[in-house]
Amino acid sequence: MDIGIVAKNSGLPVSTLRFYDEKGLIHSIGRNGLRRVFDDNVLERLALIALGRQAGFSLDEIASIFTDDGPKIDRHQLLRKAEEIEKTIKQLTSLRDGLKHAAACPAATHFECVKFQRLLKLAIKNQRRARE
Amino acid sequence: MDIGIVAKNSGLPVSTLRFYDEKGLIHSIGRNGLRRVFDDNVLERLALIALGRQAGFSLDEIASIFTDDGPKIDRHQLLRKAEEIEKTIKQLTSLRDGLKHAAACPAATHFECVKFQRLLKLAIKNQRRARE
DNA sequence: ATGCAACTTTAAGTCAACTTGAGGTCAAGT
DNA sequence: ACTTGACCTCAAGTTGACTTAAAGTTGCAT
Structure with missing residues (x-):
C-alpha cells in the first residue's frame, strides 16, 4: 500500500x-523507489494508536506498548493502565453528572446551587491531585 | 490576599x-505597591476555571463564560460538553475492558485474540465515526 | 516518452497553556 | 535601618502532536 492509500x-x-513512521509507531515493510510501502496490518496498528490517543495516552506511552513485533505483553503494566483509566472514568462520570445537573438546574445562578458547589469542590480536589 | 496565598x-x-490575570480570567482588586492583591472570591473563580478545564473547555471558552455581571453559563453548551464526556467515558470503558482482558489473556500475541480483535474493530468504528 | 500527481526529505512553524530566566522592586520582620 | 524573600515585568523557552514550506524525485496512466 502506498502512503496515500x-x-x-x-x-x-x-x-x-510520516510523523508516526519517524517516531517508530508504525513501520513500512519497504520502499518502492523512494516511496514507503505499507502492509495492510498497519491499519490495525493505527486503530490501536487511535484508541490509545482517545483514551488520553501520549504517543510515547503508546510506543512503549509496541515492542519488537506486536503489542507487548507486560500484563502488569496493562493492569496498572486499566486501573488508571478506571479512576479517570470515575472522575469523568461525576463531572458529567455535575454538568448535566447544572444544565438542568433551576437555580438562578449556579453558585446558589448546592450540587454545583459540590462540583466546584470536586474540581479543586481533582486539580490538586493532578498537580502532585 | 497576596498572590502566594x-x-x-x-x-x-x-x-x-499571573498568566490567568494577564489573560483576563481573574482580576486583582488592586495593588499593594507592585503586588497584586486578590479578593477571596478569586478562589471561587479559580474553582470554576478548574472545572471548565476538566470538562474540556479551552481557556478562551472559559473566558467567554465570565461577563461583566457574573458568570453566565450556557446550559446548552454544558449539555454538549456533558455528551462529549459521555463519549469519552464509553471509549475509556472499552479500553479499560480491553486492557484488563489483555492482561489476563492467554493468547501468545494479542492479535491472535478474538476479544482484542473486537476491541480494535470498535476502535476503528469510533475513529471512523469521529471523522465524519 | 512524457507529464504530473503523488511521493520524498529536512527544517521550520503552529497552537495551547504554561514555565523559566533575567534583572529589578519592595513590604515587612528582626 | 537592613536584609531578604516574595513579589514584579517582559521575553523567550517548553511540550506534544502535528502541519506547512521548499525543493527535489519518480511511478504510472496516457
Missing part, C-alpha cells in the same frame, strides 16, 4: 503517517 | 495565576 483508509493525513 | 489556597503556581 493508508491515509485514505485510516482517515489520517499523510503528514501524520 | 492564592497559589497556596488554589493549588496553582503563581506563574499560572
Whole structure:
C-alpha cells in the first residue's frame, strides 16, 4: 500500500503517517523507489494508536506498548493502565453528572446551587491531585 | 490576599495565576505597591476555571463564560460538553475492558485474540465515526 | 516518452497553556 | 535601618502532536 492509500483508509493525513513512521509507531515493510510501502496490518496498528490517543495516552506511552513485533505483553503494566483509566472514568462520570445537573438546574445562578458547589469542590480536589 | 496565598489556597503556581490575570480570567482588586492583591472570591473563580478545564473547555471558552455581571453559563453548551464526556467515558470503558482482558489473556500475541480483535474493530468504528 | 500527481526529505512553524530566566522592586520582620 | 524573600515585568523557552514550506524525485496512466 502506498502512503496515500493508508491515509485514505485510516482517515489520517499523510503528514501524520510520516510523523508516526519517524517516531517508530508504525513501520513500512519497504520502499518502492523512494516511496514507503505499507502492509495492510498497519491499519490495525493505527486503530490501536487511535484508541490509545482517545483514551488520553501520549504517543510515547503508546510506543512503549509496541515492542519488537506486536503489542507487548507486560500484563502488569496493562493492569496498572486499566486501573488508571478506571479512576479517570470515575472522575469523568461525576463531572458529567455535575454538568448535566447544572444544565438542568433551576437555580438562578449556579453558585446558589448546592450540587454545583459540590462540583466546584470536586474540581479543586481533582486539580490538586493532578498537580502532585 | 497576596498572590502566594492564592497559589497556596488554589493549588496553582503563581506563574499560572499571573498568566490567568494577564489573560483576563481573574482580576486583582488592586495593588499593594507592585503586588497584586486578590479578593477571596478569586478562589471561587479559580474553582470554576478548574472545572471548565476538566470538562474540556479551552481557556478562551472559559473566558467567554465570565461577563461583566457574573458568570453566565450556557446550559446548552454544558449539555454538549456533558455528551462529549459521555463519549469519552464509553471509549475509556472499552479500553479499560480491553486492557484488563489483555492482561489476563492467554493468547501468545494479542492479535491472535478474538476479544482484542473486537476491541480494535470498535476502535476503528469510533475513529471512523469521529471523522465524519 | 512524457507529464504530473503523488511521493520524498529536512527544517521550520503552529497552537495551547504554561514555565523559566533575567534583572529589578519592595513590604515587612528582626 | 537592613536584609531578604516574595513579589514584579517582559521575553523567550517548553511540550506534544502535528502541519506547512521548499525543493527535489519518480511511478504510472496516457
